[in-house]
Amino acid sequence: xxxxxxxxxxxxxxxxxxxxxxxxxxxxxxxxxxxxxxxxxxxxxxxxxxxxxxxxxxxxxxxxxxxxxxxxxxxxxxxxxxxxxxxxxxxxxxxxxxxxxxxxxxxxxxxxxxxxxxxxxxxx
Numbered sequence: 656x657x658x659x660x661x662x663x664x665x666x667x668x669x670x671x672x673x674x675x676x677x678x679x680x681x682x683x684x685x686x687x688x689x690x691x692x693x694x695x696x697x698x699x700x701x702x703x704x705x706x707x708x709x710x711x712x713x714x715x716x717x718x719x720x721x722x723x724x725x726x727x728x729x730x731x732x733x734x735x736x737x738x739x740x741x742x743x744x745x746x747x748x749x750x751x752x753x754x755x756x757x758x759x760x761x762x763x764x765x766x767x768x769x770x771x772x773x774x775x776x777x778x779x
Contacts, residue, residue, distance in 0.1 A: 657681040657768040659750050664773030667740055675735040675773060677750035682731075688757035689733050690766055691724075693746035693775075703748070705760030706733055713760040718744075740777045747772040 663675040677689065690705035705713045706724045714722060723736045733750065751766035759765040 657752055657754075659752055659768055659770035661748065661750050661770045661773040664748060664775045666776040666778065669740060669742055669777055669779050671740050671777070672736070672738045673740065673775060675737065675748055675750075675775070677733045677735075677770060679731045679733070679752060682752075682754070684754045686756060687752055687754050688760055688765075690751045690757075690760055690763075691735050691748060692751060692763055693744075693748045695746040698746075700749075700763050701746070702761035702763065704735060705757055707757040707760070709756075711757065713757065715761060737775070740775075742777050742779045744775060745777050746775060748775050 658680045660678045686708050688707050691703040692700050693703050694700045702715045703718055704724050712724045721739045726733045749772045750770045752768045753766045
């Protein structure tokens with residue numbers, strides 16, 4: 656069973672930075688896709704970014720140029736570095752995973768496994 660544990664959320668001022676982590680375990684296939692999504696109160700789940708096993712990254716237009724994905728394979732962890740944060744980035748952030756390549760990386764329905772989420776709050 657694939658398990659995902661997010662951490663690194665918190666409260667920052669606009670313009671600040673945070674780094675979210677998604678620790679993964681339980682993969683039985685070396686080829687997988689990991690995505691980050693967010694959901695603000697009263698809104699639907701929104702794609703943020705995704706990373707394939709081959710280190711191909713995908714970003715939503717709203718975060719491109721501000722957010723960066725990276726991974727540490729020795730720790731089975733994917734990181735989302737978030738810079739120049741804006742109040743509209745405030746949301747619960749979730750990592751999600753599926754086995755296989757990133758055929759539809761920004762579509763939440765594509766993913767089979769989800770973490771519990773970590774809250775990000777950006778004050779103006």
